[in-house]
Amino acid sequence: GAVVSQHPSRVICKSGTSVKIECRSLDFQATTMFWYRQFPKQSLMLMATSNEGSKATYEQGVEKDKFLINHASLTLSTLTVTSAHPEDSSFYICSARGLAGGEPDTQYFGPGTRLTVL
């Protein structure tokens, strides 16, 4: 099946610094990528949807200036958490969806990135 990778898998940073997380679709072209955040024992919360070459669409309550998303190519999207604070500590997961067909294309999820802000 399709593989989505994320890097790094874990990151610890100091408050006030910025962190970039990469999401790559390894064997398919992802026209749409999604970024989720998951707190312990909670479900995945969609943060934003990005289509290649266009600006991301953010969910209500998600600050676009804080969570910068770039979807520069059909295989790469990046999420940058700017001026991170302890409350941004969470598990960030990306997913990728391929070219649309008659069926809904399955979203393939990355392994996630654990962000800890000290």
Add this chain to the structure above:
Amino acid sequence: SQKIEQNSEALNIQEGKTATLTCNYTNYSPAYLQWYRQDPGRGPVFLLLIRENEKEKRKERLKVTFDTTLKQSLFHITASQPADSATYLCALLYSSASKIIFGSGTRLSIRP
């Protein structure tokens, strides 16, 4: 707004038995309903998709049902094994291009 409820936060069953997980939703029926498996510290893995006009879908030891009258999906794992222990997420998709809405998940534990 749409709500998804996975009734049991946790479910413990004996190996070999059938595990049944429940997903209920409010408001409109989705075009597609999906089930994912998520292991601790990992991203979700897609298991099965069922359309609103389908009543049942099977894949190996997995079976999903979709009742749009009851606004409910049931997810069954037959002949359960300890390796099936994980969190299972129900997810709704309203069109092929729409975003997925996830339930909070049921943590399934299969004891030997």
